[in-house]
Amino acid sequence: xxxxxxxxxxxxxxxxxxxxxxxxxxxxxxxxxxxxxxxxxxxxxxxxxxxxxxxxxxxxxxxxxxxxxxxxxxxxxxxxxxxxxxxxxxxxxxxxxxxxxxxxxxxxxxxxxxxxxxxxxxxxxxxxxxxxxxxxxxxxxxxxxxxxxxxxxxxxxxxxxxxxxxxxxxxxxxxxxxxxxxxxxxxxxxxxxxxxxxxxxxxxxxxxxxxxxxxxxxxxxxxxxxxxxxxxxxxxxxxxxxxxxxxxxxxxxxxxxxxxxxxxxxxxxxxxxxxxxxxxxxxxxxxxxxxxxxxxxxxxxxxxxxxxxxxxxxxxxxxxxxxxxxxxxxx
DNA sequence: TCTGGTCAAGGTGGT
DNA sequence: ACCACCTTGACCAGA
Numbered sequence: 001x002x003x004x005x006x007x008x009x010x011x012x013x014x015x016x017x018x019x020x021x022x023x024x025x026x027x028x029x030x031x032x033x034x035x036x037x038x039x040x041x042x043x044x045x046x047x048x049x050x051x052x053x054x055x056x057x058x059x060x061x062x063x064x065x066x067x068x069x070x071x072x073x074x075x076x077x078x079x080x081x082x083x084x085x086x087x088x089x090x091x092x093x094x095x096x097x098x099x100x101x102x103x104x105x106x107x108x109x110x111x112x113x114x115x116x117x118x119x120x121x122x123x124x125x126x127x128x129x130x131x132x133x134x135x136x137x138x139x140x141x142x143x144x145x146x147x148x149x150x151x152x153x154x155x156x157x158x159x160x161x162x163x164x165x166x167x168x169x170x171x172x173x174x175x176x177x178x179x180x181x182x183x184x185x186x187x188x189x190x191x192x193x194x195x196x197x198x199x200x201x202x203x204x205x206x207x208x209x210x211x212x213x214x215x216x217x218x219x220x221x222x223x224x225x226x227x228x229x230x231x232x233x234x235x236x237x238x239x240x241x242x243x244x245x246x247x248x249x250x251x252x253x254x255x256x257x258x259x260x261x262x263x264x265x266x267x268x269x270x271x272x273x274x275x276x277x278x279x280x281x282x283x284x285x286x287x288x289x290x291x292x293x294x295x296x297x298x299x300x301x302x303x304x305x306x307x308x309x310x311x312x313x314x315x316x317x318x319x320x321x322x323x324x325x326x327x328x329x330x331x
Numbered sequence: 332t333c334t335g336g337t338c339a340a341g342g343t344g345g346t
Numbered sequence: 347a348c349c350a351c352c353t354t355g356a357c358c359a360g361a
Contacts, residue, residue, distance in 0.1 A: 008355080021357060022339060061355095069341065104340040104351085117340065146342050180343080180352090247353090276354095 001231075002096050002270040003289060004055030005047065005282040012047055013041035017059035024308060025065065028075045034075055037062050043090060052286050053279070055096045055233075055270045060121075061129060067120035075130060086096065086133025096270050097138040098174075098199075098233060099125045104162050106166075108145035108157040119169075127170040136281060137230030139174040142181040144190060151181065159193045163172045170196075172234065179204040179246040181216040188224065197258040201235040203274070214263040222267060235261065236285075242307045248293060250275055250282035261292045 007017055016037045020029055040169075043060065048056055065071050076083075081168050105118045115253035120249075123139045147154050162170065175241060176199040177184040177190075184205055187198040200221055205212075225232045238256050271289075275281040 015356085017355080019338090019356075021337090023356090063337075070339090102340085103342080109341075112343090114341070121340085148342085248342065 001268060001289060001293075002054035003095070003273065003282055003286050004053045004057065004271070005273050005275070005278045006057035006100070007021040007059040008278055009044045010278050010280070012040075014043055014157055016040040016044055018259065019038065019061045022065065022068070025070050026086055028070070030064065030073055030075065031055040032077060033084075034063050034079055035206075038079060038086065042082075042086050042089065044097060045086065045093075048279075049093050049277070051283065053282055054094060055098075055272060057098045057100055057272055060125065060127070061097060063124065064097040066124040066128075067117065069306050076127060080131065083128070084133065090132060090134060094246060096230060096233070097129065097132075097134055097325075098141055099139075100141045100274065101125055103143075107142070107161040108154045110148055110157070113302050116261035117163075119165065122169045122173070125280050126166070126172050127273065129172060129317075130168060134188070136171055136228050138172065139167070139197070139199070139229070139233060140172045141174045141176050141233070143178045147181045151186070151286065155182075155186070155190060155193075158190060162194045162196070174199050174229075176201055176235065177208070179207045181208070183209045184212065185210055188220060192223050197229050197232070199233045199235060201237075201274075203237040203239060203246060203248065206239065214260070218264050218267045219267070219270070228298055230270070232267075234269050235272045237274040248276055250276045252277075253286060254282050257285055258288050258292060261289060265296070279318065282294065 008015065010125070014036075018033050018037055018040075020033060032149075037059075041062065045056060047153060062069075063075050066075065101121050103120075104114075105121050106114055107118055109118070122140060122142075125129075129138045144158055145154060151208070164171070165173075174197045175187045177187050178201075182190075184198065184200060190196065191198055198221065202214075205217070221232045221234075236257070238253040239245065240247040242251045248289055252273065271285070273282050273285055
């Protein structure tokens with residue numbers, strides 16, 4: 001199990017998702033911005049490793065306007081060495097990477113222009129991950145899309161468009177259950193049609209599902225991720241108190257998170273914490289996960305420890321000497 | 332220097 | 347047909 005937070009680190013003092021207004025677009029502006037974003041991304045990743053966060057979502061703004069017609073400049077060539085270096089670091093430390101194009105990326109829109117823009121946006125994401133030399137466990141996560149008054153037909157259009165995508169995109173795609181239209185069960189149907197893994201989002205599931213409990217969701221989930229794609233990716237958030245259902249909490253709810261881990265014991269998966277205070281809650285979550293894992297590992301063999309606990313957890317719990325000695329740290 | 336209106340992109344649902 | 351809302355950060359024009 002690896003734990004991480006999306007895109008932005010609030011304490012490190014740099015931003016890896018800086019952008020600018022389209023009206024101010026220039027090659028100079030683009031290259032300066034991308035250079036800064038890549039530099040900051042590398043800093044964030046190093047800081048994450050230091051803190052035990054081995055799952056990270058890279059911002060879609062890494063290269064602003066990358067899929068826009070205005071972008072005729074070869075950022076790929078200009079920054080090839082930077083992408084390579086970051087990718088090498090990612091692989092060396094076993095960091096799991098995801099990217100999440102935003103709501104405008106819609107494969108199943110009835111409008112041809114919308115689909116064309118979406119395909120270009122997906123191609124950009126795949127290209128960024130390819131330049132880093134990452135394999136298929138680095139995923140591009142999107143939603144199924146709009147319903148357009150007929151969910152079944154909307155899924156059919158998704159399937160149809162999926163088959164037209166380049167291999168570079170198809171091999172990295174994953175669909176996530178959303179909070180309004182397409183449930184986890186709907187995403188599983190997409191999996192059955194095109195074989196792309198499903199990213200489970202607990203808060204969306206709480207707001208929009210047919211009520212499957214966590215154990216049944218995770219039993220299914222484990223069937224949706226072939227080895228080459230890595231362990232299942234999940235998004236975790238708590239509901240913000242006194243806000244509309246589906247709104248992300250400002251801080252992690254320690255008790256809820258511990259309960260979530262207990263309800264999913266026995267499954268290996270990575271957790272992206274979509275909590276507003278980012279790395280702060282990720283640190284709390286990591287401490288909770290280590291505590292829970294340690295509690296489970298008391299009396300367990302070193303072999304069990306080595307084989308069954310996620311990397312974030314093993315980094316300190318299982319330094320290769322056996323886990324019992326370290327359990328006192330968490331009791 | 333500060334601030335709030337606005338920013339590439341779409342869809343849904345209420346009126 | 348039209349408009350507010352979704353959800354978020356940060357850009358940047360104007361004060």
